[in-house]
Amino acid sequence: MAVDTVAPAAVDLGPATALSCRECGHRVPLGPVFACEECFGPLEVAYDLPGDPAALRARIEAGPANIWRYAPLLPVPADVADKPNTNPGFTxxxxxxxxxxxxxxxxxxxxxxxxxxxxTHSFKDRVVAIAVEAARAFGFTTLSCSSTGNLAGAVGAAAARAGLRSCVFIPYDLEQGKVLMAAVYGGEVVGIEGTYDDVNRFCSELIGDEIGEGWGFTNVNLRPYYAEGxxxxxxxxxxxxxxxxxxxxxxxxxxxxxxxxxxxxxxxxxxxxxxxxxxxxxxxxxxxxxxxxxxxxxxxxxxxxxxxxxxxxxxxxxxxxxxxxxxxxxxxxxxxxxxxxxxxxxxxxxxxxxxxxxxxxxxxxxxxxxxxxxxxxxxxxxxxxxxxxxxxxxxxxxxxxxxxxTGVSATIKPSLDAFRAAGLA
Amino acid sequence: MAVDTVAPAAVDLGPATALSCRECGHRVPLGPVFACEECFGPLEVAYDLPGDPAALRARIEAGPANIWRYAPLLPVPADVADKPNTNPGFTxxxxxxxxxxxxxxxxxxxxxxxxxxxxTHSFKDRVVAIAVEAARAFGFTTLSCSSTGNLAGAVGAAAARAGLRSCVFIPYDLEQGKVLMAAVYGGEVVGIEGTYDDVNRFCSELIGDEIGEGWGFTNVNLRPYYAEGxxxxxxxxxxxxxxxxxxxxxxxxxxxxxxxxxxxxxxxxxxxxxxxxxxxxxxxxxxxxxxxxxxxxxxxxxxxxxxxxxxxxxxxxxxxxxxxxxxxxxxxxxxxxxxxxxxxxxxxxxxxxxxxxxxxxxxxxxxxxxxxxxxxxxxxxxxxxxxxxxxxxxxxxxxxxxxxxTGVSATIKPSLDAFRAAGLA
Structure with a gap:
């Protein structure tokens, strides 16, 4: 959790300048941390935002039809739109x-x-797309999360597209459809014998262990960036x-x-x-x-x-x-x-x-x-x-x-008389 | 099927000027017809297209991030983007x-x-959006189709959004998921006891019958417009x-x-x-x-x-x-x-x-x-x-x-040892 393990000079996340505690305002350099070392409050991204509204608006409107049109307001490098990602947004x-x-x-x-x-048909693609940029900036090679469905699919897809390994954790008794949506992208999907809370606790353990070195958990150690999406x-x-x-x-x-x-x-x-x-x-x-x-x-x-x-x-x-x-x-x-x-x-x-x-x-x-x-x-x-x-x-x-x-109004033989009799004509 | 039941003066489909037979070139006024009265060949939409490429390109690029940016090249009225429709495209x-x-x-x-x-997550939204404009132009109040899934969902959604009644026909033994996707939009979904071919034949019967008056079948009597999508x-x-x-x-x-x-x-x-x-x-x-x-x-x-x-x-x-x-x-x-x-x-x-x-x-x-x-x-x-x-x-x-x-890589207890033992670390 120590901030000095990250070399700030190597981190280019565009207008993002630091992480700032939502509770006490304490600032730390950009890094894969999420809790204030002073008061344990949540860390948020602080920015150096553009000053000229007319120029900014023109730049946004000339941008791509996805979230990268707002790159000047997000913790992402200026060339983000040129990298392989899922390009969510502008729905x-x-x-x-x-x-x-x-x-x-x-x-x-x-x-x-x-x-x-x-x-992947949920807003999670927005937040995960930002987390991917943070993962790249911090040199992470595995993208991970705890999830009950939407997030696992969004992480699997975004990691595949970005060329990162993915390993997501879900409760073992998740519906098969959600397992398929997470697993089809080829990353590892691990069922945990326990509740979603157990999955979360296990992920926190993983981050603290040497296994978790090089792992970016979208909703844990990358949460300040992820949430900005x-x-x-x-x-x-x-x-x-x-x-x-x-x-x-x-x-x-x-x-x-x-x-x-x-x-x-x-x-x-x-x-x-x-x-x-x-x-x-x-x-x-x-x-x-x-x-x-x-x-x-x-x-x-x-x-x-x-x-x-x-x-x-x-x-x-x-x-x-x-x-x-x-x-x-x-x-x-x-x-x-x-x-x-x-x-x-x-x-x-x-x-x-x-x-x-x-x-x-x-x-x-x-x-x-x-x-x-x-x-x-x-x-x-x-x-x-x-x-x-x-x-x-x-x-x-x-x-x-x-x-x-929800279901069919009627099931009939293929004849006009049958259709008339069904009362739908 | 006779063309003269349609009053051409009332039809505003933008740059579309007529229907033209793909086989023999015979032209008829815009109307809900799909087969040439001379040779039974398929009818296609003919256009009066814009002449100035630079002006057209600028107009397209300034348009909305959906198919209506191409309205000058489609059989739709100029104000199409202002009407309630599903706004598909620009994927x-x-x-x-x-x-x-x-x-x-x-x-x-x-x-x-x-x-x-x-x-509705398939290309069918494109073609149905054009069919909706044709249905409006011809005064149809019910939108219909024969379908095995994607089209029924696209028609149900587009009709709901446009304020049209919908009644779609599917084989009676379609998977429940596809039935739900079609029925959730509140239109009528009718299961036909037979194959998809039986469903198609029944729809052709319906168009010829008085029941079918006021009905636009996206893939039958509206097909020339629908296909342009x-x-x-x-x-x-x-x-x-x-x-x-x-x-x-x-x-x-x-x-x-x-x-x-x-x-x-x-x-x-x-x-x-x-x-x-x-x-x-x-x-x-x-x-x-x-x-x-x-x-x-x-x-x-x-x-x-x-x-x-x-x-x-x-x-x-x-x-x-x-x-x-x-x-x-x-x-x-x-x-x-x-x-x-x-x-x-x-x-x-x-x-x-x-x-x-x-x-x-x-x-x-x-x-x-x-x-x-x-x-x-x-x-x-x-x-x-x-x-x-x-x-x-x-x-x-x-x-x-x-x-x-496709499925989980492993199911484990929530412990680091179990994760190591699974060989995924």
Missing amino acids: RLIQADHLAAELGVDAGNLYVKDDSGNP SKTLAYEICEQLGWRLPDNLVIPVASGSQLTKIDKGLKELIALGLVEDRPYKIFGAQAEGCSPVSRAYKDGHDVVRPVRPDTIAKSLAIGNPADGPYVLDIARRTGGAVEDVNDEQVVDAIKLLARTEGVFAETAGGVTFGVLKKLVADGRISPSETTVALNTGDGLKTLDAVAPT | RLIQADHLAAELGVDAGNLYVKDDSGNP SKTLAYEICEQLGWRLPDNLVIPVASGSQLTKIDKGLKELIALGLVEDRPYKIFGAQAEGCSPVSRAYKDGHDVVRPVRPDTIAKSLAIGNPADGPYVLDIARRTGGAVEDVNDEQVVDAIKLLARTEGVFAETAGGVTFGVLKKLVADGRISPSETTVALNTGDGLKTLDAVAPT
Whole structure:
């Protein structure tokens, strides 16, 4: 964990200048560390950002149709777009007028940010792409992570593309489909006899051992870099709205990292002069069966009490979310909220989004749009304000959620009479 | 089928001026017809295309990051990007140096066009998006198709987004996953007791019946428009190569429509002066278990003899391909070929592409990259030429293909000793 094992002179991560503790502000050189040596607070990337907003905007707009258009705002070298990586991002922002009509939002005011279009069909491709650059900068040769699905696939794909070895760790009883998605890229996939928490603990042990030398764990020792990838969601949403802040954002909460980094991205855009400085509200979305942050929000607590997850939204099933306190702070500071929905509402919301806008979300998306529905219904989101809700994953990965209530309208013989009799004509 | 039931004055499909018979050149006004009334040949869209290449290129490059950047070259109204649709296209073109090294192609010469990034994760979103505009222009209120999977999902999503009713027809014994993908968008999904051919015949009956009034079948009465969507693959590939033709293209062949329309798109770019006029070779790829066009090519025939499909590449399993003769003609005229690979080679190619470039292809992609490998190995594709191969779909939809040979490297207890013992450290 000692910072002096890294030679700072060799590290080129573009505008990133140091790591800074979110709690006490202590600074250390860029390196594969994630906890402050003074206070054990989380380390974040600090930047030397560009000063001329017009030049920056022109540079971004002339950039590639992926996250590298924002390279001047990310911990990546200037030539990042020329290296082999998965080029995620610049996914669709959909003006969702049919959904708006069903929920009671004014036409033109509701948007879906659809991250299922990323290379492995979740937002994880964004964060992993940044982690790959950090891994290269620190000379790591193996990319690793603990995962219950989306992250393992994103790491496998990104490592294959980058020419790195990969070795990911999953609970041994993961569904076969998710194992296949992780293993098809040819890296090592190791099943751990235990829960996801056991997998996490094992990864921390590995980093401390000589086996782990040369290993970059996207969500552990590369976490400060990795997490910055979520800022690109904030950048894209504002650019796609015509360099404008939305009034409201609805974001799913697992560890809470994505929500806090989207807030960081919005604040950067304001500071850089790329968007007008005016208020926005951030809302967090959790599944009732794993809602530690929502409960703390409702109870008025600053501390998040861990829970044992029990929900179909497995990609959000983190019972002890590392960034939970920051989510609470952001929701309260911006005038947002943290809310939850039950599994039945999750499935209903998946089908609502598919039926109205043709977007098939995974269960995490069902959580987000279920919460959106609740917030509009009880007036916490105003119909006359601009709202963006995130779909962070793909329904193809969680087919079981919709299977019991989705199927053919009828099965008939191939004749017009049979079709008429089925009542669908 | 009579053309005079359509009022041409009401039809605004941008630069499209008429339908023209591919065989005899007979012209009819734009309408929901697909076969020439003179000779029963297939009808194609004819255009009044822009004349100034510099202005056109500038307009395209300033357009949105989806197929609508090419609206001046497609049968769609000028304001198409403002309407609710799925906005497919402008998918990644990946410089595949790791795959090139494995196959023996010179670095920098091999590219993967990855259409799994489309909204429903196959190239079908491109063609359906064009069919939706035709359906709107002709006043259709129901969008329909016969399908074995990818198309049904693309139609369901696009209809939901466009606010059209949808009713798609599938064989009754389709895998549950594909049924879910089609049904989740809330349209009608009708299982037909019979084979895919029975489904097709039933759809033709429906169009002739009063039930079918107001129904647009993407791949039947809207086929001339629908098929044009594949031209956008040609446009994107050339633009992403820096407005340059590749030397070789490897394209999967089901009905053959995609391959013929990519050729049409390339010829348009040459005629418009957007790319240099020089030779290119087009190669078609089929699965051995459904290789009627490949067999005809190898036998030197102009006629394609129908076969009964038996392959894991189900999205290519069309035994009687409508555009087979045109594929033969294009392969021979350009100096390409049509080749096939067996199911084992399909699976190997899926895993090769995943391992080298982090792209997880469906079985159709396995066919294409298996054929690419064969063509490079036997010298028909030169290592010193630029080659683009298409991945048209997503491995998540055909997990069964890789399941028997893909899985965890090891399952261990969460201890460093157990990890060492597994030999993965």
